[in-house]
Amino acid sequence: MTAAELVVDGLGMQFEGLTALAEVSLRVPPGEIHGLIGPNGAGKTTFFNCLTGFYRPTFGAVYLTGQRIDGLPPHVITGLGIARTFQNIRLFANMTVLENVLVGQHQHIPVGGTDILSTRRPVYPTAVERILILRGFPRAAVNGVIEIAGAIARPPKVRAAEAAAVARGRELLAAVGLRGRENDLARNLPYGDQRRLEIARALATSPSLLLLDEPTAGMNPQEATAMVGLIRRIRDEFDTTIILIEHQMRVVMGVCENITVLDYGRKIAEGPPAAIQRNPTVIEAYLGTRAIQGGGHAAP
C-alpha cells in the first residue's frame, strides 16, 4: 500500500469522569516517521486505541487519506490500512510464528469473498447497533458457507491463495530477521524476536499507516539501535507512514522526523526533534518547573 496521510481533528476521549484525551489535533504527512512522546499516563496508548477502533472517540474525527475512520470497527480500520503493535506484546502465543503472520494476512487471502458484516460506522455497544449488524448478515452468511466449503474441498484457487500467503509470510519474517523460526511457537521466541514478530504480523496486514507502541521497550542499546534501523527500512521498503510511541529519547530523536508531545491528554508541543528538545513546556512536563529555573538539561 502507499503511505497514508493521517489527519486527527479535535480528538477527545472520556472515560466516565476521566478525560484521557482532549482536543488533540495532528497531521502526519505520507511517509513520515512521527514520534509520540509524553510522561506515563499522558494518553499515548489511548490515542492509538482511538485510531485503531479499539475505543470509540468521544469527540473529534480521524481521517486516513481523506476517509473518515473514527467509530469503525477494528477489523474494518485494519482493512483500510492501519496496523499496530502492542506495548505489552500480544502475540497469538500458542500459534506458530508463521501462523501469526498468516493471521495478519487474513484480509489478503482471497477466499470466501469480502463481507460487509458490521462495517457501519456506529459499532458495538448499544442493542440497536447490535441489531444493525444483521444488515450485512445474508451476504456474510453466504460468504461464510463458501469459505467453509472452500476450506474443506480445497480447490486449486484456495490452494494457490494459501501458498501465496505462506510465501509472503516467509518473506515478511525474513525481512524482520526471523528466518528459520517459522515453526516455533510464538511464546517460545526470545523477547526481542517477539517484538519483531509483532511488527511482521502488523506488516502482514499491508498497512499504509503503522502504529508502533514502544517497539524498543525492554531492549538493550544494541537491540534498540537494530530496531531503529528496522523501522527506517520498513518505512522505505513497505512504503508506510509510521507513528511510534517511545520512551528511549535516543531512539525518538534518532529516527523521528517530527514529534508530538502529549501531557495529561493534551498536545503540548509538536515539531522536529531539535526543537522539541529545547521546548521549555516539554522539559517542564517531564522534569517539573524547577528544572527550567535551574537551567535544566535539554534531553529529558
Place this chain on the structure above:
Amino acid sequence: MGLLTSPGSPIDAGLNFWLILPLGILIASGVGLLLGLPVLPLRGDYLAIVTLGFGEIIRLFLINRDDLTRGSQGLSAIPRPDLFGFRIDSFTEWFYFVVAAAVIVGFCTSRLRDSRIGRAWEAIREDEDVAAAMGVNTTKYKLLAFASGAAIGGLGGVIYAAFIGFISPAAFSLQVSIDVLAIVIIGGMGSTPGVILGSLILIGVPRILQFRETSDFLANLGWLRDGLNGLIGAVDAVTPGSIGRLPPAETWGAQIADDTRFIIFGALLVIVMVLRPSGLWPSSRRRLEFAHDDTPAPAPVAAP
C-alpha cells in the same frame, strides 16, 4: 444443542433419512447461530457456562411445551437409513456407517483447522482484540464457529435418532454435555486423536464393564471381589456408620459400571489434570507448548 433440534418434526412426516440429514444439519446450525448472537460479547469460561445453560434450557423447553414437541413422550418409529437400496440395520452395519460419518467429520475439521477460518478461530481464542486488530471480523467468525459446531451436532443428532429409532429430550440431559466436556479434557483439547481416545475410554470402558462376557469374566474373579469386600469391611470397621458390600459375584461387574461410573470419571479427570494437564493425547501444538515449559524462560523482560 444441535442434537436436540435436528430430529424435529420432519421425522413425523415420514421423510427419508437422506432428506432429514441435511435438513437436521441446517436447522441445527441455524439454531446454533441464533443462540450465538446473544452470547457474542462473552469470552472464555463464561461462554462455556452459558452454552451449557442453553442446552438445559432447550431440554426443559422441549419437555414442557409438549403441545409442540410431544414432550417427554418423544418421537418414535424413526425410519432407518437406506443406502442405495441397502438398509442399514444390524449393529455391524451401523458401526461402519457411524465410523464413516466420523471419518468424514474428522477430515472436514482437520481441513478447516489448516485454513484461513481455522487460523481466525484460533486467533480469536488466543486474543480476540488482537485478532480484530489483524483484520479478522470477530463477529462473523464467532457466529460461523457456533453454526458449524452446531452443524456437526446436528449430524450426530440425526444419526443418533435414526440408530435408536426413538428420541426424547430425556436423552440429552446435562450429563451428556458434561460427559462430552470430560471426554475433550481427558483426551486433549484441540486434538482429534485425543478426543477419539477420550471417548473410547469414557464411553467404551463403562460399556465393556456391562458386557455379558465381562461380567462372566468378573464372576470368575471371585477372589478379587472377596478381597475388595474385605478391604471395604476393614474400612467399615474403623469408620462410623456402614458402607455396603459389593453385589453378588454374577453381577458385580455391571453394577460397578453403573454405580461407579461417575466416581471413575471424577478420579480419571483428577488424575489426568494432575499428571497430563494437556490431556492423554495432546495436540502436537500443545505438546510443543508444554515441552518448552521446562526450558528456561526467554530473556528477562525489563519493565517498560
